[in-house]
Amino acid sequence: MSALEQTPPTSSTLERPTLSLRGVNKSFGAVQVLHDVHLDVYPGKVTALVGDNGAGKSTLIKSIAGIHPIDSGTVEFEGKPVQLNGPRDAARLGIEVVYQDLALADNLDVVQNMFLGRERKRGVVLDEASMEEAARDTLTKLSVRTLKSVRQLVSSLSGGQRQTVAIAKAVLWESKLVILDEPTAALGVAQTRQVLDLVRRLADTGHAVVFITHNMVDVFEVADRVAALYLGRVAADVPISEVDRTQVIELITSGRSGELGLASDALED
Amino acid sequence: MSSNTLTAAEASGPHKPAAGFEGDRHDNTVGGAVRGYLNKLRAGDLGALPAVLGIVVLGILFTALRPDTFLTPLNLANLLVQSTPIIVLAMGLVFVLLLGEIDLSAGVVSGVCSAVLAQLLVQAGVAWPIAVLGAIATGAVIGVFTGSLVGIVGIPSFVVTLALFLGFQGVTLRLIGQGGTVPVREPVIRALANENLPVTLGWILAALVVVAYAGFELWRWRSQRSRGLAHQPLLLVVLRIAVIAAVVVGVTAILSVDRALAAAIDLAGIPYAVPLVVLLLLVLTFVLSRTSFGRHVYAVGGNAEAARRAGINVTRIRVLAFVISSSLAAISGILATSRLSSVTPDAGAGNTLLYAVGAAVIGGTSLFGGRGRARDAVLGGLVIAIIANGLGLLGVAAYLNFIITGGVLLLAASVDALARRRAATARR
Numbered sequence A: 001m002s003a004l005e006q007t008p009p010t011s012s013t014l015e016r017p018t019l020s021l022r023g024v025n026k027s028f029g030a031v032q033v034l035h036d037v038h039l040d041v042y043p044g045k046v047t048a049l050v051g052d053n054g055a056g057k058s059t060l061i062k063s064i065a066g067i068h069p070i071d072s073g074t075v076e077f078e079g080k081p082v083q084l085n086g087p088r089d090a091a092r093l094g095i096e097v098v099y100q101d102l103a104l105a106d107n108l109d110v111v112q113n114m115f116l117g118r119e120r121k122r123g124v125v126l127d128e129a130s131m132e133e134a135a136r137d138t139l140t141k142l143s144v145r146t147l148k149s150v151r152q153l154v155s156s157l158s159g160g161q162r163q164t165v166a167i168a169k170a171v172l173w174e175s176k177l178v179i180l181d182e183p184t185a186a187l188g189v190a191q192t193r194q195v196l197d198l199v200r201r202l203a204d205t206g207h208a209v210v211f212i213t214h215n216m217v218d219v220f221e222v223a224d225r226v227a228a229l230y231l232g233r234v235a236a237d238v239p240i241s242e243v244d245r246t247q248v249i250e251l252i253t254s255g256r257s258g259e260l261g262l263a264s265d266a267l268e269d
Numbered sequence B: 001m002s003s004n005t006l007t008a009a010e011a012s013g014p015h016k017p018a019a020g021f022e023g024d025r026h027d028n029t030v031g032g033a034v035r036g037y038l039n040k041l042r043a044g045d046l047g048a049l050p051a052v053l054g055i056v057v058l059g060i061l062f063t064a065l066r067p068d069t070f071l072t073p074l075n076l077a078n079l080l081v082q083s084t085p086i087i088v089l090a091m092g093l094v095f096v097l098l099l100g101e102i103d104l105s106a107g108v109v110s111g112v113c114s115a116v117l118a119q120l121l122v123q124a125g126v127a128w129p130i131a132v133l134g135a136i137a138t139g140a141v142i143g144v145f146t147g148s149l150v151g152i153v154g155i156p157s158f159v160v161t162l163a164l165f166l167g168f169q170g171v172t173l174r175l176i177g178q179g180g181t182v183p184v185r186e187p188v189i190r191a192l193a194n195e196n197l198p199v200t201l202g203w204i205l206a207a208l209v210v211v212a213y214a215g216f217e218l219w220r221w222r223s224q225r226s227r228g229l230a231h232q233p234l235l236l237v238v239l240r241i242a243v244i245a246a247v248v249v250g251v252t253a254i255l256s257v258d259r260a261l262a263a264a265i266d267l268a269g270i271p272y273a274v275p276l277v278v279l280l281l282l283v284l285t286f287v288l289s290r291t292s293f294g295r296h297v298y299a300v301g302g303n304a305e306a307a308r309r310a311g312i313n314v315t316r317i318r319v320l321a322f323v324i325s326s327s328l329a330a331i332s333g334i335l336a337t338s339r340l341s342s343v344t345p346d347a348g349a350g351n352t353l354l355y356a357v358g359a360a361v362i363g364g365t366s367l368f369g370g371r372g373r374a375r376d377a378v379l380g381g382l383v384i385a386i387i388a389n390g391l392g393l394l395g396v397a398a399y400l401n402f403i404i405t406g407g408v409l410l411l412a413a414s415v416d417a418l419a420r421r422r423a424a425t426a427r428r
Ligand SMILES: Nc1ncnc2c1ncn2[C@@H]1O[C@H](COP(=O)(O)OP(=O)(O)OP(=O)(O)O)[C@@H](O)[C@H]1O
Pocket: A028, A031, A033, A051, A052, A053, A054, A055, A056, A057, A058, A059, A060
């Protein structure tokens, strides 16, 4: 039942993107945060979404998740145009998001958090046994071994463990696209390692993965593609092999790097 | 129960964990469970401990101070009946408190519903089931109103219910009339707090409760173990069953003794209000711990934003919590009416709400949301009733009664706040 059992798709550049954004705009009141965003995300690939603080990365993924519905533009999922007006719309398509602020309920245990909002039931009664088994299976398949108990309250977990639970929650469902907002931001060396391995494993099992980070080492370690946001615009969306570290940093800080990046008229307004 | 048998059981189970989750196996030993409990205490989650201690200490204290009146079957029956309106009101408040909200109007809502009950019975002369339904429906409608102002309009619940606290006292006054008292002599309503189950029926019910509880707990333990799920050690399960059985049998035995002061009268058996509270406890515990609605109540109280992102309709949960709170307030009002056999214009005012909030918090429900159970209302309600009853027997002046009860609520709230701070620091 888990999407982890999917066979890895063949990776050709002609492959159909799992998600395509075309001309997406989003404003909060008078402030326009996203301008004419184009983005393609491919199955079996990790797309690193980079950009400075306030560039609009979190806003972009909240739009994809249906939390902040877009003002204009089109979203295609597996080639079909879709409307994303709420978290349930996104979940139904197989889009799962691991938020920067994690969005776990501290007073619930690991299993309860992983199934939150989508509990398994027999009649009206919660089917705790089957939820616990499925949660444990998923964690085991992701090779997560640091948890002491799946019935532990989330409030008692370390930052890395919480991150792992949040990621496992996303994978529990038959998800096709997993979006991770700065999953390594607050982690130590060993825990970062574990999460990066987990991210790689997600892509290798056929998921399309969007990975937001400020850390260039992480980008070049796990990403297959890089998309750089500059002041709410996509400055570049290219395979990792076509850019180096200096170029990515330039794209983040100034929106341009040599031939790559935004035209100068876009940079002026 | 040795850890060896457990490992064997897990190895043969269909879902044996490959590695990791060793806690799910270690916790199966009694030592592990005890360690887990101590860790929980240390992290500030005191659970039922303060209430149980409170019941024991206060019980000893009042027995010492009033040896020939406090611990008599007559007074214990009184005390239990006295506690039922508080407990039921507190059960409703648990739902609201779980969301991190407050319902300051719950007491006076119970008053309004009592007034509706009395008017339906006395003025309209309807049969008791219709009057009861009318009172509960009134509570539910009030809950929709309050819940909508909080959940949809977005006014802080503190302000909404403070306004309603005042407003509903006016409604009760209008329904009952200044200075008036509406006597309620309807036999079924009166019987709730004033009549007792036949002694044999009491024993049969008590036995049923114990057997059903033991059967359910043991069945759950077995199925968890056979599927290789996290479970408690058998010894603890058996201990819990033994404690529940002892309490149920003990209370039934005391209440089955003839407690009439005059030899000519027979007064024995469990007051009808008690099994009603037990039934509510079972239903509400089921709702909170076994249904997705209950799960979502905890989630909204723990992290409303996470609940929203998980696709939970947070507004719906908020409104429903107030509907449940106000409907239970109506039932509490019916119990209070039965006990007093009348409704006065100040029904549900005064210290009614303070008692109920105190009961929930003493029982272990957090004022900050996310932690609490239906059983908290029962344990805390008993503590409050013991205080009220004991102070009554001591003949303490009214002013002191207010000060002491207020002090107890503050104490419970301090414990709650300190527990929360501990939990926050324990995590770092
Ligand atoms: N709900 C909101 N209402 C108004 N403005 C918002 C809202 N959410 C984000 N913004 C604004 O949108 C801009 C982009 O914010 P966003 O959180 O998407 O940035 P980010 O790229 O994720 O930054 P960071 O790297 O710091 O996480 C910021 O200027 C922010 O102030």
